[in-house]
Amino acid sequence: MEKSILITGAARSGKSALAERLALRPLGRAVYVATAEAWDDEMRDRIAAHQARRGAEWDNRHAPRDLVDMLIETDGDAPRLVDCLTLWLTNLMLGDADWRSEGERLAAALMHQKAPVIFVTNEVGAGIVPENRLAREFRDAAGWLNQTVAQACDTVILCVAGYPVRVKPNDFDF
Amino acid sequence: MEKSILITGAARSGKSALAERLALRPLGRAVYVATAEAWDDEMRDRIAAHQARRGAEWDNRHAPRDLVDMLIETDGDAPRLVDCLTLWLTNLMLGDADWRSEGERLAAALMHQKAPVIFVTNEVGAGIVPENRLAREFRDAAGWLNQTVAQACDTVILCVAGYPVRVKPNDFDF
Amino acid sequence: MEKSILITGAARSGKSALAERLALRPLGRAVYVATAEAWDDEMRDRIAAHQARRGAEWDNRHAPRDLVDMLIETDGDAPRLVDCLTLWLTNLMLGDADWRSEGERLAAALMHQKAPVIFVTNEVGAGIVPENRLAREFRDAAGWLNQTVAQACDTVILCVAGYPVRVKPNDFDF
Numbered sequence: 363m364e365k366s367i368l369i370t371g372a373a374r375s376g377k378s379a380l381a382e383r384l385a386l387r388p389l390g391r392a393v394y395v396a397t398a399e400a401w402d403d404e405m406r407d408r409i410a411a412h413q414a415r416r417g418a419e420w421d422n423r424h425a426p427r428d429l430v431d432m433l434i435e436t437d438g439d440a441p442r443l444v445d446c447l448t449l450w451l452t453n454l455m456l457g458d459a460d461w462r463s464e465g466e467r468l469a470a471a472l473m474h475q476k477a478p479v480i481f482v483t484n485e486v487g488a489g490i491v492p493e494n495r496l497a498r499e500f501r502d503a504a505g506w507l508n509q510t511v512a513q514a515c516d517t518v519i520l521c522v523a524g525y526p527v528r529v530k531p532n533d534f535d536f
Numbered sequence: 537m538e539k540s541i542l543i544t545g546a547a548r549s550g551k552s553a554l555a556e557r558l559a560l561r562p563l564g565r566a567v568y569v570a571t572a573e574a575w576d577d578e579m580r581d582r583i584a585a586h587q588a589r590r591g592a593e594w595d596n597r598h599a600p601r602d603l604v605d606m607l608i609e610t611d612g613d614a615p616r617l618v619d620c621l622t623l624w625l626t627n628l629m630l631g632d633a634d635w636r637s638e639g640e641r642l643a644a645a646l647m648h649q650k651a652p653v654i655f656v657t658n659e660v661g662a663g664i665v666p667e668n669r670l671a672r673e674f675r676d677a678a679g680w681l682n683q684t685v686a687q688a689c690d691t692v693i694l695c696v697a698g699y700p701v702r703v704k705p706n707d708f709d710f
Numbered sequence: 711m712e713k714s715i716l717i718t719g720a721a722r723s724g725k726s727a728l729a730e731r732l733a734l735r736p737l738g739r740a741v742y743v744a745t746a747e748a749w750d751d752e753m754r755d756r757i758a759a760h761q762a763r764r765g766a767e768w769d770n771r772h773a774p775r776d777l778v779d780m781l782i783e784t785d786g787d788a789p790r791l792v793d794c795l796t797l798w799l800t801n802l803m804l805g806d807a808d809w810r811s812e813g814e815r816l817a818a819a820l821m822h823q824k825a826p827v828i829f830v831t832n833e834v835g836a837g838i839v840p841e842n843r844l845a846r847e848f849r850d851a852a853g854w855l856n857q858t859v860a861q862a863c864d865t866v867i868l869c870v871a872g873y874p875v876r877v878k879p880n881d882f883d884f
Contacts, residue, residue, distance in 0.1 A: 489663020505548020679722020
């Protein structure tokens with residue numbers, strides 16, 4: 363098993379740019395696994411802005427729901443960048459899929475991957491408790507998914523203002 | 537005085553599970569001080585889910601408002617886990633109590649405790665400024681309480697995706 | 711060029727008090743550059759509470775929009791504390807200014823400053839995605855500005871419960 367990395371942080375904290383640097387570092391090329399569904403124009407603009415940063419060194423794939431199968435299918439020598447887990451979770455929840463089973467399948471599949479996977483995810487639970495019940499369920503699910511994937515990764519990074527803060531492994535004795 | 541610990545972080549970042557491990561480490565048993573009021577079914581479900589994780593090694597107590605007295609009453613050899621400060625603050629504010637005096641009493645009382653106290657709290661101020669005035673007052677109060685208790689603790693931990701990031705003490709020279 | 715510092719963190723996480731200590735450390739006096747516009751009574755109260763903490767060692771200035779000119783004008787021997795970048799950004803956006811150009815001008819100007827600048831900013835992107843489109847645009851802009859200023863600073867600090875967590879420089883090899 364190769365080393366996998368989870369990059370979390372606030373919106374616009376530089377997670378994707380950092381993930382791209384890390385994914386290209388070993389070979390100069392990598393597989394980009396987008397999870398976003400282009401539901402509306404705003405999302406289409408965001409996807410276009412992200413793609414504009416990427417060149418020919420990227421093999422672009424799209425896995426809004428079948429992420430585990432996509433990782434199995436693309437497991438060769440090149441790192442895979444999954445951007446991002448929170449959009450994947452959104453798609454699963456909106457499609458009434460069993461997101462908890464899918465999250466556990468993802469963590470289990472990571473153990474058998476030959477090439478590394480770099481995941482981008484989001485911190486969504488550090489604001490005031492949302493009044494909207496669906497929003498509360500989503501932030502609970504996102505927190506659970508982040509913990510579940512973090513356990514299966516060798517490295518966890520918190521991105522702050524474009525810079526990485528080490529979360530796992532660390533020298534904190536517990 | 538024994539070492540006290542403040543564990544903060546986003547919702548569902550693994551704070552409670554980490555706090556439980558730390559509380560049981562010295563003796564294999566500890567006092568669990570719940571602060572939640574079961575206002576509605578959703579909260580009752582959350583409390584039940586948290587209790588389901590705890591076995592006979594826990595002496596379960598309930599202190600939705602009189603937390604300082606509870607800490608004095610339970611100060612023996614076993615660590616106390618307080619879960620959590622933000623719900624305690626919510627109860628004080630909803631009951632029109634003087635939360636600022638209570639927070640200062642809590643920090644002062646910590647200085648005289650023989651057994652350690654492990655506090656769970658929440659980061660609630662890292663989202664967009666809430667439109668609701670009460671929500672703004674709550675996040676200001678929660679930030680103040682976190683700072684006040686952090687000063688009285690030996691260790692402060694930020695929990696991210698289930699892993700601890702060291703906040704206090706650290707090697708940052710200021 | 712002297713060392714500049716960016717201090718970010720949640721609301722009420724102790725950023726301003728830490729920034730004030732850092733600004734006064736070299737000479738015992740510093741320039742305070744407030745960016746807040748007193749739009750309403752609540753904001754006036756917040757400004758007054760912040761000012762009450764500051765004594766005669768502070769040279770108080772006000773730059774709700776012309777922050778770059780203010781830094782050039784006050785560049786002598788004493789550190790400047792800018793509190794805060796998110797309010798400056800708010801003023802630029804509400805005034806329909808070209809905030810992106812202003813942010814880039816700010817980062818470029820930092821390179822030529824003789825005296826240090828300590829910036830306070832806010833983490834606003836770690837909650838649930840806001841339903842309000844303007845709020846989403848603001849948090850994207852704030853994240854971009856934080857990254858842009860962080861790149862031009864020698865030190866970046868995340869403030870948690872009143873204590874600094876090192877973000878830049880760090881020992882994380884990337």
